[in-house]
Amino acid sequence: MNAELEKQPKVLVIEDEEFFRQMITDSLAESGVTTLPATAMDLSEILDQNDDIGLVLTDLEMPDVSGLEVLQQVKALKPEIPVVVVSGHQDFHALREVLSGGALDYLVKPFSDMELVATVEKGLLEYVRNLKAIRDREEAERLLSDLILLREIGETASGEGDLDTLLDRVIDLIVDSVGVQTASLMLPDKNGNLKIRASRGLPDGVADKALIKPGEGLSGHVFVTGKPVLTTDIGGDDRFSPSGDDGQYSTRSALSLPLKGRDRILGVLNVNNKADGSIFSIHDQYLLSSIAHQTVLAIENFFLFSQLREKANELEALNERRSRLVCNLSHELKTPLTSILGFSELLLMHRSQIGEAEFDDYLQKMTDSSLHMERLISGMLLLFSIDSGTAHWQEQPVSVAEICREVVNSFGAEIEKQGLKVELAIDDNLPALSADRDKFRVLLESLVDNAIKFNEHGGKLAIRGVMETGDEDRHIYLQVYNNGASLSPDMAAEVFADYSQLGEINTAKPSGVGIGLALCWAIVKNMNGTISLEETDGVGTSFGLTFPVGPGA
Template sequence: MSLKFRILLVEDNVDHAELTELALKQNIKGIEIDKTFTADETIAKISNSPDNNYDLMILDYSLPGKDGLAVLDSICQKKLSLPVIIVTGQGNERVAVQAMKKGAFDYIVKSPGYLMTLPVTVKKALAEKHLENKLERTEQYYQNLVECANDGIYSLDVQGRITFVNRKVEQLTGFTRRELIGRYFKDLLVEEERVKIKRWIKQVRRKHLLENLETRVLTKDGRQIPVEINLAARNNGDVISGYYGVARDISMRLQWEAERRQRNEEIRRMNEELVSKNRELERLNQIKSQFVSNVSHELRTPLNGILGYAELLRDGLYGQVNEEQVKALQNVIACGHHLLDLINEILDFSKIQDGRMRLEREVCSVYDILEAVIATVKPTIREKNLNLILSVENKLPVINVDPRKIYQVFLNIIGNSIKFTEKGEIEIGAQKHDNEILFFVRDTGIGMKEEDVNKIFGEFLQLDGSISRKYGGTGLGLSLAKHFVEMHNGKIWVKSKWREGSTFYVSLPYEKDANIESSNITNKRKGKTVTAPGFFGI
């Protein structure tokens, strides 16, 4: 054997003791043998060894003073787990029977060849002792697991009385283990649950299966604790010999479930409120859009009439007017057109918000659109004494767009640059780039701060109150431009530095096989024709 075992050899004959030790060590490897020679010495030795660190005792019955049976009695009294092999002389079989009744593992008669059979018996006893120790360790291991478990573990007899509980059951109920053992399990539950428990145990008895149940435990101090318990039958053959189960405190779980239900109910209620408010907002938005549309149409009709009569007066249709009167009428007409532009912006924005804005595409010349925009803004540029620089590439392809929308895009961008540029220049450029035509409008105006660049395309937005009071406007121009560009699957962005100016970029797709047109735009500087400065780069 490779295991280490300690044997206590009790033999009053020194020669016999040495022969026995020799026979054992020759046949069994790794054993240690201690020897005693009297009953009193033996009893004292095992009494002074509280850990009982012997694995086996070989006990000669015939000892001086007290015999071997007295040693066996002492072992039984001390409840030592120590296997004993009793050795008797011939004719003492009756003594051997008494020794077996007192708990001896086996006996051997001192016959001429007994030292040959003794090692075999010793090996058998040591093997059983090893298995017994292993079983004890395993039982202790699982007992520790049960004691350390976070759930209560219990066992019942067939009548439903408690036969075992772990530490968690004590903590859960407030009763000690001594108080719980022998009590009926149902008595630990609240009274109104006991009928249900009886039915539950009957169901377990009938099915012999594990069953779960939620109930409430009544603690020693009168509290009710919600628990989830299960129960399984313990069978002895076909007969139920008892039950065992687990009890788990579900107070926190029920609290979490209640909180979750409450949160879900709050979320449901908030969703209902949100849906209701969204519907109300949609209704109000429709009313607002309809109101804006109606007001815009109602304002445009008389405004067009005012502009028409003002132009007729200016042109002398109702009589000759002097130079001062012409200037006054011209101011009226300019203000009227400005007001008409504002109304149109609000009307366009309302259509976009309602999803009523549609594109009316047609094949257009880039140059025609830019010429129309330049013709519109030229008087304002001349009035502010700004330089206009054109950097438009020759032979640009035609584009399939809604010309009114794209005209409005560049009119809003260039108009914005003119508005915020007191001196310097406005540069307009365009060139072919991959499958796009890339436009830019650069100015030397007041520019924007870095934190304002990403806000510039917002609706009804002007970045500074003092600026909006000085320059006016609805704050919709660039927002409309962004919407129109994106409706054409294009992109719009801006780069700017505060007090240095801004550059707006617009990219619009075109078909690769589109027709190519040569530029017919002349470059203007303060109303005079100049040479184009070339292409631009990003």
């Protein structure tokens, strides 16, 4: 026999005459062909109970059912099985009818053993080719279905605006298309433990309560190793430590795949309990690996789009603040510039009529306005240079107590005008701080200026500085406090934002462009320190700063 028929199917022989039936059986047996004798009345039952029949050999003329009816029945029940019709005489009309009905061949009795064997071998080869065609068609349909599924997952990734909705949609597609009863997608929480984010078919409460540590159970194993696992006995596989979820499996076969991102494992995809009760195959693993890859792309794209949206919102907010800055800057510069222009015009036009004392007063006011403009512009340029990374930092040992006293003294006139009570409590034994002296002074000037502006008349301005030692570091702690308007710690993001200031141009807000605290934050950051709004029990505002001190200081 042909090599393609190494695992040879049987030939169903339907012949009402015992002599011819036995003759066919004996002739085929000598060639290694297994036959299954039957009557036409038992055809449906035999075809249903035997899946190894590869050819039907039927007599044309029989008492109860004709060979043509057998042909029609076989083609209706199992069209892949070829049919050879045997007749006792040459009949052109019968030949045309059976061949048009789908018969493979038409044999006329008597025929030789060689002719019979050749016809049967041709029929069995045709059966093998038919099976291959069916498998090829099913594989093509499966591949098309897989491609459609992957396309739907890809479309889902770009269409959903919420991560949980996206993951739920992916799980729905897997359950409906792959034919599983249970599926889950697990992502790590903030502590690194796997938590179910989307699932189908799990017992009530499991999805909410399940928390798998890395390395624990099947999911934890896959998350740690980054390799897929296909197992036929989840309970008996000793590669995995128990995770307490064994009871959810109705079949012992399970498949778990890592969600591999560009540089890390994002999570785990689990499926089990195939709807048809079968075990998972390598094809299932290949398909679900592709689905896992598409899911990773979906998750990464989601996070990318979220980051882009967040960045766009940040840029929009920054643009709004910068627009406000331009308005504030124009307003703040206009006042001193108007003063300078007014006094200079007055001096030019009426110099001879102005006394010396009045002349000196006008010059002082022009100088004060010029210095105010210089501070505004210098602060803006310094913030821009720090933001762009072009600022020059000249570090040197700096006395915190000395700078604090200098800054407080420089605001003497403003403090006296506000009637403020100053409490300066700086430990004289504080070690020198390694810092750019000018920028450190700008930092303290901005904080003190802010504390004066937003203080109440007759209020308190307190600056405290002490050395603090933690478990792993030593740092200088500075506190700048005023008992004016209260700012809670949850306003820190707004307060330290670039170009932000409470109040608007056309209200009674204190003067200033709105860069002071943003400048403070930028300077402290470059000094590897911290700055924060502190709790004040609803009274006043307190800024706390820390600066690291080396072990030898």
